Amino acid sequence: MNAPAQPSFAPARQREVVDALRRVVPAHCVLFDEEDTRPYECDGLAAYRQLPMVVVLPENEAQVIAIMKACHALQVQIVPRGAGTGLSGGAMPIADGVVVSTAKFNQILKMDKYSRTAVVQPGVRNLAISEAAAPHGLYYAPDPSSQIACSIGGNVAENSGGVHCLKYGLTVHNVLRVRMVTIEGDVVELGSGALDAPGLDLLAVFIGSEGMLGVVTEVTVKLVPKPQAARVIMASFDDVVKGGNAVANVIAAGIIPAGLEMMDKTSSRMVEPFVKAGYDIDAEAILLCESDGTVEEVEEEIGRMTDVLNASGATAIACSQSEAERLRFWSGRKNAFPAAGRISPDYYCMDGTIPRKKLAQVLLGIAEMEKKYGLRCANVFHAGDGNLHPLILFDANIADEFHRAELFGAEILELCVEVGGTITGEHGVGIEKINSMCVQFSPAEREAFFKLKRAFDPAFLLNPDKAIPTLHRCAEYGKMHVQRGQLRFPDLPRF
Numbered sequence: 001m002n003a004p005a006q007p008s009f010a011p012a013r014q015r016e017v018v019d020a021l022r023r024v025v026p027a028h029c030v031l032f033d034e035e036d037t038r039p040y041e042c043d044g045l046a047a048y049r050q051l052p053m054v055v056v057l058p059e060n061e062a063q064v065i066a067i068m069k070a071c072h073a074l075q076v077q078i079v080p081r082g083a084g085t086g087l088s089g090g091a092m093p094i095a096d097g098v099v100v101s102t103a104k105f106n107q108i109l110k111m112d113k114y115s116r117t118a119v120v121q122p123g124v125r126n127l128a129i130s131e132a133a134a135p136h137g138l139y140y141a142p143d144p145s146s147q148i149a150c151s152i153g154g155n156v157a158e159n160s161g162g163v164h165c166l167k168y169g170l171t172v173h174n175v176l177r178v179r180m181v182t183i184e185g186d187v188v189e190l191g192s193g194a195l196d197a198p199g200l201d202l203l204a205v206f207i208g209s210e211g212m213l214g215v216v217t218e219v220t221v222k223l224v225p226k227p228q229a230a231r232v233i234m235a236s237f238d239d240v241v242k243g244g245n246a247v248a249n250v251i252a253a254g255i256i257p258a259g260l261e262m263m264d265k266t267s268s269r270m271v272e273p274f275v276k277a278g279y280d281i282d283a284e285a286i287l288l289c290e291s292d293g294t295v296e297e298v299e300e301e302i303g304r305m306t307d308v309l310n311a312s313g314a315t316a317i318a319c320s321q322s323e324a325e326r327l328r329f330w331s332g333r334k335n336a337f338p339a340a341g342r343i344s345p346d347y348y349c350m351d352g353t354i355p356r357k358k359l360a361q362v363l364l365g366i367a368e369m370e371k372k373y374g375l376r377c378a379n380v381f382h383a384g385d386g387n388l389h390p391l392i393l394f395d396a397n398i399a400d401e402f403h404r405a406e407l408f409g410a411e412i413l414e415l416c417v418e419v420g421g422t423i424t425g426e427h428g429v430g431i432e433k434i435n436s437m438c439v440q441f442s443p444a445e446r447e448a449f450f451k452l453k454r455a456f457d458p459a460f461l462l463n464p465d466k467a468i469p470t471l472h473r474c475a476e477y478g479k480m481h482v483q484r485g486q487l488r489f490p491d492l493p494r495f
């Protein structure tokens with residue numbers, strides 16, 4: 001079992017920071033008693049925990065500015081936090097640091113059906129934007145499976161994706177403008193209300209920067225019209241390799257489905273009793289292939305996709321006949337992560353991206369690793385994007401199982417790099433994949449990342465020790481494997 005994290009800060013320092021924060025925000029916005037800060041000890045990667053010294057919940061931008069200035073003056077480290085659904089430990093606190101939570105900072109400021117944009121505060125939930133846009137026939141396209149809970153600030157920081165990002169793009173393609181506060185308390189606007197902005201494209205640099213460059217205080221998102229019609233095909237395959245090849249064949253046929261997802265047999269068997277989505281639990285793999293557009297476009301595309309899937313060896317094909325059935329087919333995929341909890345006490349969700357044509361090869365590699373590490377793995381993919389989400393199943397009560405899961409995960413990411421892919425697709429690096437950054441990037445590339453970080457945050461106060469590994473860390477990683485994200489020699493210089 002994961003033991004609760006213990007406090008690890010000097011009481012006098014805590015008092016100093018609490019006093020400074022209470023001078024700039026109302027007292028009820030500053031949490032420091034252990035029972036109040038405990039809920040913030042981890043994000044969705046619950047295996048890694050750290051109790052924060054202080055949590056502060058600003059209610060407006062002026063308070064964020066004041067908090068940043070206060071923390072900067074005291075040289076206290078800050079971890080921005082949205083809804084805490086992140087899966088890479090990006091919002092994991094620092095022992096003697098401050099968590100800045102945007103939970104109270106959750107107003108939709110403007111909904112403009114003419115420019116098809118919305119201006120929202122960072123704590124607004126992803127799904128709440130689409131709900132507010134629905135009366136105008138619009139919605140916000142990036143749809144992480146966590147969209148009922150995750151915040152737009154977190155989405156910006158992670159460059160989040162979702163099942164419909166194959167056709168509509170990731171967060172970076174759907175955000176026009178970000179307003180953020182630097183560690184020194186300066187307000188900076190990146191991007192603009194128009195499709196382009198003067199100067200360097202710092203918006204693209206900022207999106208996906210995992211809370212290391214500034215705290216997001218306002219986001220302008222693009223909205224897209226709700227398609228007139230949408231239908232989804234569920235195709236069964238008796239072999240994961242055939243399923244993987246079918247994904248490449250659909251794209252090679254010139255079709256960009258609205259969503260193209262794959263689940264292996266372990267995943268569909270794990271989900272079906274829970275969600276009753278109607279999945280073929282005897283298939284080795286199922287593909288969900290969605291088409292949207294006008295009724296005529298959908299009919300034509302569904303016909304073409306059916307032909308490609310049949311030619312790729314599908315053993316059964318079912319197509320949603322109603323909106324209710326379409327949502328039911330997706331509900332299984334969207335609930336895959338929580339369903340893992342039904343068959344395993346713990347799971348470790350990996351996130352790598354590979355060229356689509358390598359799907360089958362990587363699936364076979366993962367099957368070999370299951371034997372090597374003695375752990376099961378359920379595979380769920382944003383297959384059209386080549387984005388893998390292997391869920392490694394383990395029991396933290398059994399000695400060494402989590403460690404084996406970490407090694408298993410790291411080896412999957414190494415395989416992703418080996419076949420020409422990357423160590424993350426949409427969940428970010430955080431603390432979870434920081435060692436794998438050593439595999440993906442050369443020392444010169446990592447130094448370039450540090451230079452960028454220093455340009456925004458010279459004192460390394462904003463979410464430090466996440467996402468970019470030091471030379472020392474990589475040297476250590478080459479010699480040994482790190483457990484629970486912890487360094488063996490934490491005293492080594494950071495930069």
Ligand SMILES: Cc1cc2nc3c(=O)[nH]c(=O)nc-3n(C[C@H](O)[C@H](O)[C@H](O)COP(=O)(O)OP(=O)(O)OC[C@H]3O[C@@H](n4cnc5c(N)ncnc54)[C@H](O)[C@@H]3O)c2cc1C
Pocket residue numbers: 043044079080081082083084085086087089090091102122143144145146149150151152153154155156157158159160161162163210211212214215216217337338426427463
């Ligand atoms: C069941 C489940 C399913 C998921 N499915 C998907 C999926 O389909 N696609 C996907 O991409 N992700 C998915 N995720 C991961 C997660 O939901 C996303 O990464 C999401 O964007 C995190 O948002 P959050 O508000 O919870 O951020 P948090 O977890 O609170 O923080 C994430 C990162 O953002 C930073 N951050 C948060 N707010 C701010 C801010 N205002 N300013 C600056 N930095 C900030 C934090 O420091 C941290 O580094 C899933 C997670 C779960 C638990």
